[in-house]
Each structure stands twice: as structure tokens, then as C-alpha cells.
Amino acid sequence: MSERAHILPALQGSLDRARNESGLCALLVVRLRGMREAQLRYGYAFGDDIMLAARERIASVLRHFDTVYLAGDDSFVVVLPSIRNRTHALLAATRIVGSFDDTPLIHGDRNWHGRAIVGVALCPDHGTAAELLFRRAELAHDEALRVGEPFAIYQPEVTPVEILYGELRDDIAANKLDVVFQPLYDLRRGEIVSVESLARWTTSAFGVVPPSDFVPFAERSDLIVPLTRWSLNASLRHAAALHRGGCPLDVAINLSPRVFAEQGFAEQLLGALEIWGVPPEATIVEITETALLTDMDMSVRVLRRLRDCGVRVAIDDFGTGYASFAYLRHFPATELKIDRSFVDAIVSDRRTEQVVRAMVEVAHRLGLEAVAEGVENEETLRRLVEMDCDIVQGYHIGHPMPAEAFVAERLAAASMV
Known part of the structure; x- marks a missing residue:
């Protein structure tokens, strides 16, 4: 009580x-x-x-x-x-x-x-x-x-939207949020190679609260740090089960730039990887493009520490912010995630298709993998294959599903091979 x-x-x-x-x-x-x-x-x-x-x-x-x-x-x-x-x-x-x-x-x-x-x-x-x-x-x-x-x-x-600070805070502390995994597909290898971990919150009074509501709310308050810690450990727990079961997948975890200001955050993340037994090389941290502008020096410092230990870094929602190529040149990223607002329009709009093609080329010239978000149909997938995109994600590839069910399904499939 x-x-x-x-x-x-x-x-x-x-x-x-x-x-x-x-x-x-x-x-x-x-x-x-x-x-x-x-x-x-x-x-x-x-x-x-x-x-x-x-x-x-x-x-x-x-x-x-x-x-x-x-x-x-x-x-x-x-x-x-x-x-x-x-x-x-x-x-x-x-x-x-x-x-x-x-x-x-x-x-x-x-x-x-x-x-x-x-x-x-x-x-x-x-x-x-x-x-x-x-x-x-x-x-x-x-x-x-x-x-x-x-x-x-x-x-x-x-x-x-009745998001209560106290209720979200208490539910994070009591581990009452849920993790879902959405798969990412490697176009060259022809298989699922990783998952993006996403948080979900259901309250007794109002039911499902959209992440588009509670995550920005957490960002605006002091709850984003405990939410990030919860997400990190909850995600690694399920990723560790995949590794123990002999069918490891890389796991991508979203980070707020605000956590970079936390003293020793990089060490906390690396410590969590060691505790759960998930290799740094199998871990991807995702930050939005706007993080490049929030505190460039701090972001680079923390992410470079993670990169030096093997953790990969993805720039999420690329194309929706104002990052310059100069930022990209110095940023320790390994992957560029092209925002779904661009990917969704490549079939219907020729200019957008050319913009996405250019983004893929920029990623490759910088030595990054190009990841397309929001792939909803076969025609979009075909265009991305033609562009030599590396990895795709979206409902056409797989819907987000509860991490526990996703892990059970993968382990069951592996046992039948």
C-alpha cells in the first residue's frame, strides 16, 4: 500500500x-x-x-x-x-x-x-x-x-493525458513496466540480427499509456534516469536469455542525452553488461539526432568511452533534426537509422527516394551501417535493397512483441533445428 x-x-x-x-x-x-x-x-x-x-x-x-x-x-x-x-x-x-x-x-x-x-x-x-x-x-x-x-x-x-508523476515513478521502481522487442533484418545475410528494446506502460486506471506520452514526460521530469536504468537492465535480462540459449541477437537500447550527465553512467552501463553476461559488441545504444546538439562534448565523451569497450552507437531518427556532417564526422557512431517519415515516402515521392538514397551513401562513406526504420510493405523493402541499405526495421519485418514471448519463440525455433 x-x-x-x-x-x-x-x-x-x-x-x-x-x-x-x-x-x-x-x-x-x-x-x-x-x-x-x-x-x-x-x-x-x-x-x-x-x-x-x-x-x-x-x-x-x-x-x-x-x-x-x-x-x-x-x-x-x-x-x-x-x-x-x-x-x-x-x-x-x-x-x-x-x-x-x-x-x-x-x-x-x-x-x-x-x-x-x-x-x-x-x-x-x-x-x-x-x-x-x-x-x-x-x-x-x-x-x-x-x-x-x-x-x-x-x-x-x-x-x-493523466500521467501521474508519482504513479510512473512508483511503477518504474516496482518493475511494473514491460519490455517489447522489435526485430531488425539484415538484407545481406537474409536473417534477423538484432532487436530494438522498447518500453511499454499499462496503468490500472487508464490502461495502456502510449510511449509517445510517457517517455517525453519522463524526459521533462527527473524520471528519465530511473526509466533508462530500468530499461537497460530489463532489456539485458532478456538478451542474456537469448545468449544462454545459444541463439544470440544484438540488442539496441534507447538512451536519453540527459543520462550522459549522470556521474559514471558509462561505467554503470558496462557494469550491467558484465552482470548480465551480454557482450559489449552485442549491444547498441541509440540516441536521437537532437542529442548531438544538446551537449555535443558530453555526448561524445560518454559514447567514445562505450565505443572503446566495444558497444555500438546508433544515431536514431536521422533526418529529423539539424545535425551537420561535421557533427557526424566527429561522432563515434557505428550506425545511422533513417527516420520512418522518409522511408515511408520513398515509394510515392521521387525526391524523398533520392534523399534516402543519399543518406545510405553518406552512411557508407562514413563507415556506418544504414538502417531504415518504418518498412511497411514489400515495395519499400525492394527499393531499399536496390539502394544497398544494410538493415531494415518495421511492421513488414516484424511487429514489436513482448520480450519474454519473443525470447521463448526464438529458443523454441532454435531447439527444432
């Missing part, structure tokens, strides 16, 4: 009492950025003391009858009864955020500089049930994270 479930009855009691008084009431979710990482680094006792100090600080900038609840390792819920309007709730959020801006929280001889992000929901405007208001305040918090603001109020028209 989560901390949220423990405090819901108390929250409901506070809301019911507030509704009997004049005016509106508000529920605020307050989350301290970096608190969980501080607890892991300095210990849970440090985290507990800092959270108690943070609670006192929040209470010190509110009214004496406002209530502050501890809601998790890095979060609080605040109930504000008898407010006149939404502006008063936002003023309270401003005071909470401001209380952490300049003065650090102190534990022993160690200072901790916290940053608060606040989501606001109003009762009865946004609901009267504690759980519903809690969820909507979390949605407002997530919207504040998305747009880079310190606080936000719930607006249903702005947050149509």
Missing part, C-alpha cells in the same frame, strides 16, 4: 470539515526535486530529518489552521480551508516555493538545497473526493514540471 492510501482518510476528513466552512478549499501536492536522490546518497535517516525540517518550513509560511501531511519520500499534501478564491491558493503555492529558494535545509554539517514544485486542485471546483483531488493536484504538479514552472493549478483542457 502506498503512502497516498494511508493519508487519504485523513485528507477526506480535512476536506469534509473545510466544506462546512465558508469559501473554497484547496489541496496542494508539494514535491521536493532531488530529495529521493539525496536519500539514496546520504541515507534514509538524513532524508527523514530533512523532510521533517521541510514540513516545518512549509507550515511556517501558511496559516495556523492549514494542514501539512507527509505523503512520501519526497512529497507533502497541504489542505487549505476557507480560501476566498484560486488566487489565494496560488499565493500559498508561491510562498511554499519561495521558502525553499534561498535558504538551505540543514542536517548536521550538511546543507541540502531543495526546490519545490507545487500542483493545486480546488474543492469543490475540481472535485470533492480526496483521491480525485489528490490525482488532479498531481496532474497540475506534472504540468508545472512539463512547462518548467514552480507551480500550476489543475486545468483539464491542458492535461488530457
Whole structure:
């Protein structure tokens, strides 16, 4: 049971009492950025003391009858009864955020500089049930994270996809996401040679959440690093099963450029390969073309370390960003993945076909393998064969399927040979 479930009855009691008084009431979710990482680094006792100090600080900038609840390792819920309007709730959020801006929280001889992000929901405007208001305040918090603001109020028209920061964070930690493998086909060898590992997330409340929603959300928040770590280990676990079973395939894992800023990330990745027994040469890390522009020096430094140890590097979605040939010349890539928006149009548009042909030639001149994404039919495949493309991927080759089922199918086929 989560901390949220423990405090819901108390929250409901506070809301019911507030509704009997004049005016509106508000529920605020307050989350301290970096608190969980501080607890892991300095210990849970440090985290507990800092959270108690943070609670006192929040209470010190509110009214004496406002209530502050501890809601998790890095979060609080605040109930504000008898407010006149939404502006008063936002003023309270401003005071909470401001209380952490300049003065650090102190534990022993160690200072901790916290940053608060606040989501606001109003009762009865946004609901009267504690759980519903809690969820909507979390949605407002997530919207504040998305747009880079310190606080936000719930607006249903702005947050149509209910991705909850806390729910995604908890599901990553509890290993509740799934891995699917999509095969890649070598046109010269005439066989499947690798798989791309992709994350999938299904929630109990809303069902399947598209990766196009939760991955960018994780990118905007501090969840992309734990999501990447989870994806790395989950992918390698299934890849290791293929290697042990005698039918090894290379595995491609998507990385966010944000993980490159993590201290020792290359060593963590190499350590994971050693733990799972997957050779570096059988591992491909994929980064989008925009990563070349995010922090070129950092990206090159980390990826060159991986390349020196045998890990391959693919530039994903090539053609959709603004990378120059100068970047490609210095970037330690081994593969160039041509974006599906180009590949899909080569049959219907002559100019696009020539652009893709040029991309394949550029890849080969740079000593890279050319990989075409989004191959959906036989005619597209035939054109790519004519262009001397190396590897193809798409629904015509194979749909993504649960990694466990993919591994079982490959091992069963191998045992029959």
C-alpha cells in the first residue's frame, strides 16, 4: 500500500470539515526535486530529518489552521480551508516555493538545497473526493514540471493525458513496466540480427499509456534516469536469455542525452553488461539526432568511452533534426537509422527516394551501417535493397512483441533445428 492510501482518510476528513466552512478549499501536492536522490546518497535517516525540517518550513509560511501531511519520500499534501478564491491558493503555492529558494535545509554539517514544485486542485471546483483531488493536484504538479514552472493549478483542457508523476515513478521502481522487442533484418545475410528494446506502460486506471506520452514526460521530469536504468537492465535480462540459449541477437537500447550527465553512467552501463553476461559488441545504444546538439562534448565523451569497450552507437531518427556532417564526422557512431517519415515516402515521392538514397551513401562513406526504420510493405523493402541499405526495421519485418514471448519463440525455433 502506498503512502497516498494511508493519508487519504485523513485528507477526506480535512476536506469534509473545510466544506462546512465558508469559501473554497484547496489541496496542494508539494514535491521536493532531488530529495529521493539525496536519500539514496546520504541515507534514509538524513532524508527523514530533512523532510521533517521541510514540513516545518512549509507550515511556517501558511496559516495556523492549514494542514501539512507527509505523503512520501519526497512529497507533502497541504489542505487549505476557507480560501476566498484560486488566487489565494496560488499565493500559498508561491510562498511554499519561495521558502525553499534561498535558504538551505540543514542536517548536521550538511546543507541540502531543495526546490519545490507545487500542483493545486480546488474543492469543490475540481472535485470533492480526496483521491480525485489528490490525482488532479498531481496532474497540475506534472504540468508545472512539463512547462518548467514552480507551480500550476489543475486545468483539464491542458492535461488530457493523466500521467501521474508519482504513479510512473512508483511503477518504474516496482518493475511494473514491460519490455517489447522489435526485430531488425539484415538484407545481406537474409536473417534477423538484432532487436530494438522498447518500453511499454499499462496503468490500472487508464490502461495502456502510449510511449509517445510517457517517455517525453519522463524526459521533462527527473524520471528519465530511473526509466533508462530500468530499461537497460530489463532489456539485458532478456538478451542474456537469448545468449544462454545459444541463439544470440544484438540488442539496441534507447538512451536519453540527459543520462550522459549522470556521474559514471558509462561505467554503470558496462557494469550491467558484465552482470548480465551480454557482450559489449552485442549491444547498441541509440540516441536521437537532437542529442548531438544538446551537449555535443558530453555526448561524445560518454559514447567514445562505450565505443572503446566495444558497444555500438546508433544515431536514431536521422533526418529529423539539424545535425551537420561535421557533427557526424566527429561522432563515434557505428550506425545511422533513417527516420520512418522518409522511408515511408520513398515509394510515392521521387525526391524523398533520392534523399534516402543519399543518406545510405553518406552512411557508407562514413563507415556506418544504414538502417531504415518504418518498412511497411514489400515495395519499400525492394527499393531499399536496390539502394544497398544494410538493415531494415518495421511492421513488414516484424511487429514489436513482448520480450519474454519473443525470447521463448526464438529458443523454441532454435531447439527444432
